[in-house]
Amino acid sequence: MTTALIHERLQSQLAFHMEIDKLKRVIRRNSLIDGSRRENDAEHSWHLAMMAMTLAEHAPPETDMSRVVAMLLVHDIVEIDAGDTFVYDPVAVEGQAALEGAAADRIFGLLPEDQGARLRTLWDEFEERRTPEARFARALDRLAPIIANHHNEGGTWPLYKVTADQVMEKVRLIEEGSPTLGEYAAGLVAGSVARGHLAP
Numbered sequence: 293m294t295t296a297l298i299h300e301r302l303q304s305q306l307a308f309h310m311e312i313d314k315l316k317r318v319i320r321r322n323s324l325i326d327g328s329r330r331e332n333d334a335e336h337s338w339h340l341a342m343m344a345m346t347l348a349e350h351a352p353p354e355t356d357m358s359r360v361v362a363m364l365l366v367h368d369i370v371e372i373d374a375g376d377t378f379v380y381d382p383v384a385v386e387g388q389a390a391l392e393g394a395a396a397d398r399i400f401g402l403l404p405e406d407q408g409a410r411l412r413t414l415w416d417e418f419e420e421r422r423t424p425e426a427r428f429a430r431a432l433d434r435l436a437p438i439i440a441n442h443h444n445e446g447g448t449w450p451l452y453k454v455t456a457d458q459v460m461e462k463v464r465l466i467e468e469g470s471p472t473l474g475e476y477a478a479g480l481v482a483g484s485v486a487r488g489h490l491a492p
Contacts, residue, residue, distance in 0.1 A: 301404045304403055308402040308403045311399060311402055312369055314372045315332070315372055316332050318371045320333060320336055320376045321376065321378050327444035327447065333368045333371050336368065337365055340436060341365055344360045344432055345361065347473065350473050351428045352424040352427075352428065354424075360429045363415075363417060366411050366414050366418075367415060369396075369411075370396050379462065380458055400415070418430065421465075421468070424469075428469040431467075431469025431473055432469075432473075434465050435473055435476075438462070438466075441484065441490075445487075446490055449484070449490050449491075450490075455490070455492070456490050456491065456492050460478070
């Protein structure tokens with residue numbers, strides 16, 4: 293590879309990194325576990341990657357955890373353009389796929405073609421939940437806010453009038469990726485209802 297091509301590749305890579313710095317400014321609906329403030333997307337992605345590393349034993353046998361971690365690090369990059377979609381807002385969810393697909397085209401397109409294609413493939417895999425890795429990654433993505441809300445008196449649930457039935461729909465996605473984590477999440481939901489932090 294010539295010096296000129298190396299420099300061109302480096303410029304593309306750095307442009308991508310300058311762009312994804314914006315993920316730190318995308319504020320999610322969910323708050324931190326202590327309820328002190330809302331988290332941003334970069335914090336959320338890092339936390340999920342750490343969850344994957346420490347909860348790996350609850351993944352299906354032979355799950356490629358390095359792929360799970362990679363998916364979790366890229367899964368919300370599209371929200372730089374599309375914004376954070378609240379999973380309990382049916383109107384926002386309906387238009388989410390088109391907005392995020394366009395964002396994926398633009399943002400991953402900043403990278404050299406080979407790297408952009410690799411990250412886009414990871415993002416598509418996560419969205420489609422077509423592999424054990426993607427289903428486990430999605431399980432963690434759904435589990436984290438349930439844990440946070442359970443530990444801060446319902447967090448966003450009472451604010452947006454979320455019901456236990458709505459949360460249990462997300463628990464089914466967790467069960468799909470990890471029966472153990474799904475059972476744990478269901479217990480958190482039941483506990484939150486019993487404490488009056490989640491409407492039955």
